[in-house]
Amino acid sequence: MIAGPSRTVRSLILLAPLLVFLIGFFIWPLFSMMSQSVSDTAVLRLLPRSAVVLPVWDRKSPPTVSMQTALMEDLKAVDDDQALGDMVRRLNSARSGFRTLISKTTSALGNTANPPADLVSIDKRWEKPEFWLAIADALSPLTDRNLLAAVDLGRNAAGDIEHLPADQSVNRVILVRTFWIAALVTFFCACIGFPYAMIAASLDGWKRDLMLAAVLLPLWTSLLVRTAAWFILLQEQGLINDLLRWIGVIDAPLPLIFNRTGVIIAMTHVLLPFMVLPIYSVLITIPKNLMPAAASLGAHPLRAFLRVLLPLSLRGVASGSLLVFISAIGYYITPALIGGPGDQMISSIIAFYATGSANWGMAGALGVVLLVATLLLYSVYARLSAEEPGRR
Amino acid sequence: MPEFIRFDRITKFYGPLCVVENLDLGIVKGEFVSLLGPSGSGKTTLLMMLAGFEQPTSGNILLEGTAINAVPTHKRDMGVVFQSYALFPHMSVGENVAFPLQMRGVGKAEIEKRVARALDMVQLSALAERRPSQLSGGQQQRVALSRALVFEPRVVLMDEPLGALDKQLREQMQLDIRDLHRRLGLTIVFVTHDQSEALTMSDRVAVFNKGKIEQIGTPRQVYDEPATRFVAEFIGETNLVEGVVEAVEGAEANVRLTSGAQIVSAVSGTVAPGQTVYLSIRPERVDLTEIRGDARNCLETEVTDSVYQGDHLRVQLQNAAYPLIAKLGRRSREFPPGTKVYAAFSAGDCRVIAP
Numbered sequence: 222m223i224a225g226p227s228r229t230v231r232s233l234i235l236l237a238p239l240l241v242f243l244i245g246f247f248i249w250p251l252f253s254m255m256s257q258s259v260s261d262t263a264v265l266r267l268l269p270r271s272a273v274v275l276p277v278w279d280r281k282s283p284p285t286v287s288m289q290t291a292l293m294e295d296l297k298a299v300d301d302d303q304a305l306g307d308m309v310r311r312l313n314s315a316r317s318g319f320r321t322l323i324s325k326t327t328s329a330l331g332n333t334a335n336p337p338a339d340l341v342s343i344d345k346r347w348e349k350p351e352f353w354l355a356i357a358d359a360l361s362p363l364t365d366r367n368l369l370a371a372v373d374l375g376r377n378a379a380g381d382i383e384h385l386p387a388d389q390s391v392n393r394v395i396l397v398r399t400f401w402i403a404a405l406v407t408f409f410c411a412c413i414g415f416p417y418a419m420i421a422a423s424l425d426g427w428k429r430d431l432m433l434a435a436v437l438l439p440l441w442t443s444l445l446v447r448t449a450a451w452f453i454l455l456q457e458q459g460l461i462n463d464l465l466r467w468i469g470v471i472d473a474p475l476p477l478i479f480n481r482t483g484v485i486i487a488m489t490h491v492l493l494p495f496m497v498l499p500i501y502s503v504l505i506t507i508p509k510n511l512m513p514a515a516a517s518l519g520a521h522p523l524r525a526f527l528r529v530l531l532p533l534s535l536r537g538v539a540s541g542s543l544l545v546f547i548s549a550i551g552y553y554i555t556p557a558l559i560g561g562p563g564d565q566m567i568s569s570i571i572a573f574y575a576t577g578s579a580n581w582g583m584a585g586a587l588g589v590v591l592l593v594a595t596l597l598l599y600s601v602y603a604r605l606s607a608e609e610p611g612r613r
Numbered sequence: 614m615p616e617f618i619r620f621d622r623i624t625k626f627y628g629p630l631c632v633v634e635n636l637d638l639g640i641v642k643g644e645f646v647s648l649l650g651p652s653g654s655g656k657t658t659l660l661m662m663l664a665g666f667e668q669p670t671s672g673n674i675l676l677e678g679t680a681i682n683a684v685p686t687h688k689r690d691m692g693v694v695f696q697s698y699a700l701f702p703h704m705s706v707g708e709n710v711a712f713p714l715q716m717r718g719v720g721k722a723e724i725e726k727r728v729a730r731a732l733d734m735v736q737l738s739a740l741a742e743r744r745p746s747q748l749s750g751g752q753q754q755r756v757a758l759s760r761a762l763v764f765e766p767r768v769v770l771m772d773e774p775l776g777a778l779d780k781q782l783r784e785q786m787q788l789d790i791r792d793l794h795r796r797l798g799l800t801i802v803f804v805t806h807d808q809s810e811a812l813t814m815s816d817r818v819a820v821f822n823k824g825k826i827e828q829i830g831t832p833r834q835v836y837d838e839p840a841t842r843f844v845a846e847f848i849g850e851t852n853l854v855e856g857v858v859e860a861v862e863g864a865e866a867n868v869r870l871t872s873g874a875q876i877v878s879a880v881s882g883t884v885a886p887g888q889t890v891y892l893s894i895r896p897e898r899v900d901l902t903e904i905r906g907d908a909r910n911c912l913e914t915e916v917t918d919s920v921y922q923g924d925h926l927r928v929q930l931q932n933a934a935y936p937l938i939a940k941l942g943r944r945s946r947e948f949p950p951g952t953k954v955y956a957a958f959s960a961g962d963c964r965v966i967a968p
Contacts, residue, residue, distance in 0.1 A: 513666050514699035516686035518713035519764065525687075528712070532703050 258585030261364035263311040268295040275357045284353050289340045316355040367586035399567040403549035409489040410545045414496030422504035436497045448555045451487040479561040487559045496541040503537030543602050547595050617642040623672035632658045634824040645794050645801045647811035650821030656804045664770050665689050692761030696773040698753045700745035706756050707741035713764040731763035751782045771803045787813050808848045820844045838881045845893040852894040852937050858884050866965050872933040876910050877960040882967050891966045898962035899939035901954045908957035916952045
């Protein structure tokens, strides 16, 4: 009884490094990514006084004096150009025209020799409620616009959700493309991986070791190196085209790189171990005598395979497919190096938002979409595998 | 009776290793034949060749006069029961038993009827919906049995089917299988390394050693009239004593032991005077008396140990030259160590075996 609590403490201390690691490198980044996607403080940060006044406005009538004064005070107080730029970009995306309006206003406010009486005297546009509406909406610290934009949706002036115009609707196409490429890669991995695992499981000794090593070896090689290797193989003057031409199968080089074919070939190869290993691990647990038993009961080898071996190994195929699919939808390097512009997947868009345009909100939102899709898939898989009773 | 199955000069090599050597064996319809031998004696290999899982290196397997070497397993129509049951884990008990019928394209209603009957036969009707993993070992083996019988195969092959069961269950199953064999008129080839199992169940026992059949005969024959030293030692317990044949008279021989004692013994093979032979004396045929009685064979011995084993008394004796063992009925009196006794047995209770 005395040992009880101290034991708990001791085990907690032993677990502490793991917990710290999990929180620091897994939970915290995930949480901050998700919060980035819904946080929207670019405007609120700079306009604290307006944030007090604007909520009492009726959203229809022309701006009151107190609103204009508050905004003027806020804009005068801004001394950070980068933050101002962020705010302008944010407002401009909600309503075009803000860029010129704000720059005109700030320069007018900066003119200390002849201070303007109110905002309307600087620019007539400040009379229109639409601009104030945009500011009022942008003042909320939480937003769904990133999440909506990630699936090509947006809010109109009335606040209803609607499709974005076609010239801004690229995410959905890329999301569909991502899932399609991942599905194709999963399919090809299953087609190659299942027979491969079956042969490996039926062998023993050095032959089995060799086959497994052939699968595992690429896993120990850098992904970048493997992709670069495919880059060399698939080129127009690459090994594959040269070989095919040398044999005489083709006259002109096949277009294997910078297109979908190349992406799928390279991704299938890179992800194959994740298909082979789960299937293999299920196959070796299937008793060796089931197929002879099926044969003795009158089953043709093909029927025995369909009725006995295939259903028993489906669990491995399902977990392998899940692993491959989930890895594939997050792929970045391979499509970027081997694919053409029409083969970029969602990760490259995330990378663009994160590193290219510093739009962490959109990057986070697309990440959340990817995460939700993955979780949905996993729950479907978990449901399916739970529905098979009687399995060990 | 015409032969149903014939192994015709079967030889099987695994690489350089010869596991079955020039083997001949005939089995008639409705017979229960056990292939008995230690592991590695070739008995399982022979069964696997009959089932079609293995191909003989040379020789033919005939079924009703036709060679079936080239017939694939799934067309041989033989029910196989494996030691590890080999039930399909993803199917229910009922689906397992229905499997061979489905493979034969039997109609749905007919399948249902026959599955019910086959499960009833092994008293498992109530468990048809269960998965094999939810059954005990004995129940699983009964499912395997009913699955191997449901399609009325021409031959039932059993590869140590009771090896994984505990002793009590095994003995019950032995009687059950024997009963099914009689009731259904099945032809059964049964592989085992357990001699008492083979004796209990079989019409005939083929004793295997090093890829060859040492002896084939009824349980009584292989036990009472072992043809070779291997058979005498492998089946049951025996006292083996070396001696030289002095004379042969009909089915009896006079043998002089190295201790000088004379033994009159039954002979199964052919032996000639002057030949060195072994005598096999079953321990339970030996009587112990304190005075030399009128038995034909009487050896002077001394008790070295005696152990009460419930159903019998096991007495270890030391003759001038050989240790002997006697198993006495439970009504026998005790023999304390050191007692001088005579080990007595008739000519029919011992056997001359040519080495």
